[in-house]
Structures are given as structure tokens and as C-alpha cells.
């Protein structure tokens with residue numbers, strides 16, 4: 001018998017299955033302005049900056065909210081009023097980036113691309129040629145809506161060559177995939193604790209270029225999403241937060257960082273996810289499922305599967321059968337209809353994947369999906 005390590009397996013691409021010792025940290029009350037909490041905040045800011053090689057060139061600014069709040073804060077603060085943003089939209093989270101910028105009534109151009117092939121340097125160059133007013137680009141790194149990993153290195157090279165600033169939504173990838181903000185010359189990297197950092201939701205994190213942020217005093221039209229003011233407050237008040245912070249969330253993140261360090265950092269974490277992902281994808285293919293993406297384009301943190309063509313299959317029934325067994329899966333996003341997703345981030349190891357596959361067998365049997373032929377991988381747009 002494979003040991004069951006969690007009562008509930010949250011296989012959504014964030015929030016996700018979190019270790020008990022991380023959750024236990026949330027049982028303690030903490031005074032946000034007292035020395036221990038300020039030290040905790042300082043340690044977290046330092047560690048995250050170190051993780052992306054940002055010490056010399058960047059600063060780490062946490063904000064209350066989820067990852068999306070941090071994206072909006074970064075756009076409000078780092079893109080000047082006379083600037084123009086290019087949104088690269090080739091998936092669900094690219095669409096969300098566009099919605100955020102639209103909601104802010106920011107001057108914007110959209111480079112709408114199919115999910116595959118991946119965006120190339122030539123695509124970005126062409127978009128910049130078509131609109132010389134563009135000053136900033138925003139791009140999603142790993143799009144958890146589909147599992148696609150965008151080539152941020154290539155886009156960063158074009159941005160640097162063209163003198164345009166690049167912001168990256170690395171909410172889903174930071175903590176596992178290597179990202180060097182100094183080498184890439186990023187204006188901002190945006191992340192949150194409830195993905196590859198394996199903690200709970202409640203804050204968003206911006207790693208911002210120090211020079212970019214210094215030039216942004218008084219620019220944000222939002223008070224609470226003013227990253228410059230938030231940063232200055234941390235700096236001037238020895239890591240005290242500007243407004244009430246989610247103290248329990250910070251406690252959990254402190255423990256999650258201890259675990260990240262103990263695992264050996266980003267590379268071993270990614271290797272563990274890759275092993276999970278491989279076992280899941282191989283096991284699902286053996287059962288007749290097909291993946292939305294070819295393996296080369298897929299980030300090994302979430303796998304997207306095409307719905308089986310068996311008439312008895314119904315996602316809601318499958319979901320309910322899995323949920324009853326303590327496994328929460330996720331429907332596909334609008335941009336990838338007719339699919340479902342299983343995340344392999346979080347406190348998961350290969351033996352947990354075995355349990356997931358067993359639950360899938362039992363759930364399919366329960367809903368009467370007996371046999372189906374693997375669909376040919378669909379042409380995806």
C-alpha cells in the first residue's frame with residue numbers, strides 16, 4: 001500500500017497541497033510591528049531577492065493580496081503615464097494581463113498569438129516595429145491555464161536590444177524555474193507564495209528594478225497598489241508593513257522558505273516536479289489520455305489532458321468522483337476548452353502520483369468510462 005501523505009490533495013495549479021508544518025505556522029498570532037515579524041519580513045525579502053540574483057540591481061516588495069494584485073501594482077507603478085504597454089497574449093494568463101491593463105485604461109498594444117508555436121524574437125521585434133510608442137512589454141512565463149512555458153530569455157534579449165522594459169508574470173514559475181533578473185535585465189518579476197514556493201495565498205511579490213522603482217515616486221494612481229510607497233515604507237521602517245499584513249501568511253511563508261532552502265533551492269525542486277509530472281503524464285498516456293501540449297512546450301508543473309471521447313465521460317462527474325476520494329482536479333481554461341488539468345506542484349512526491357492514478361482509475365470506473373481511444377493531439381490555436 002502506498003502511504004497517503006495528505007487528507008486532501010489540492011491538484012489545482014495554485015493554491016496547492018501544502019506541508020503540515022507550513023500550515024501549523026498559521027496557528028501563531030504575530031504582532032506585525034514587533035521585531036520578530038519585521039525580521040521575518042526582512043528574511044523573506046532577502047531570500048526571494050537572492051533566489052533570482054537580484055541583490056545588486058533589484059528590490060523585493062511584497063504587497064497584500066494575491067498574485068494579480070502584485071501584477072496590477074507593478075503596472076501602476078512602473079509604467080509611466082506617457083508610456084505604452086505591449087501585452088503578449090498567447091494563453092489564459094496573457095488574457096488576464098490584458099484585462100488588467102485594459103481595466104487601468106493604460107495605453108496598450110496587444111500581440112495576440114496562438115498558444116503554439118511559442119512566441120519568437122521575430123514576433124516581438126515585429127510588434128515593436130509596428131508600434132514605436134511601446135516602452136514596456138509584459139509576458140507570462142508559465143501559463144498555468146495551458147501549461148505552456150514562454151521563452152522569457154528570447155523576449156528579454158529583444159527588449160534589451162530595443163531599449164524596451166520587460167515585466168514578467170512569473171507567478172506560477174518562480175521558486176522552481178531558474179530566473180536571473182539581473183542577467184535578463186527585468187524591470188519586474190511578479191510572483192506569489194502559493195505556487196512553486198509551496199506556501200499559502202495572501203500576498204503578492206514584486207521583484208522590481210531598483211532604478212525603475214526609484215524613478216516611480218508618486219506615479220501610481222492607486223494608494224494601496226503604490227509599489228514605490230510600499231517599498232519606501234519597508235526601507236524606512238525596518239521591514240514594517242505599510243498597512244496590516246497577513247501575519248499568518250507571512251509565518252507560513254517563512255517556514256516554506258526554510259523548506260525551500262532545505263530542499264536545496266530551485267533546481268532540486270524543479271527536478272522533483274519533473275519526476276512527478278513524468279510519472280503522471282506517462283501513467284495517463286498508458287490509460288489512453290492525450291496531453292494538450294507536446295512535452296517540449298510543457299512546463300512540468302501542470303499537465304493538461306484532453307477529455308476522453310467516451311460518451312460516459314462528463315467533467316463534473318469525474319471531478320466529483322475524484323473529490324470524494326480527496327483529490328481536487330481543475331477544469332481547462334477557456335483558452336483550452338475540452339481539457340482538464342492536474343497540477344504537480346506542492347508537497348507532492350512520486351508516490352503521491354501513484355495515488356492520483358489509482359484514484360483516476362477508480363473514478364473513471366465509477367462514472368462508467370471503461371475504454372476510450374487516445375485522441376490525436378488536436379491542432380491547437
Ligand SMILES: *Cc1c(COP(=O)(O)O)cnc(C)c1O
Nearest residue numbers: 066067068093142143144171172
Ligand atoms: C496563479 C497565477 C496568477 C495569479 O493569480 P491569482 O488568482 O491572483 O492568485 C497569475 N499568473 C499566473 C501564470 C498564475 O498561475
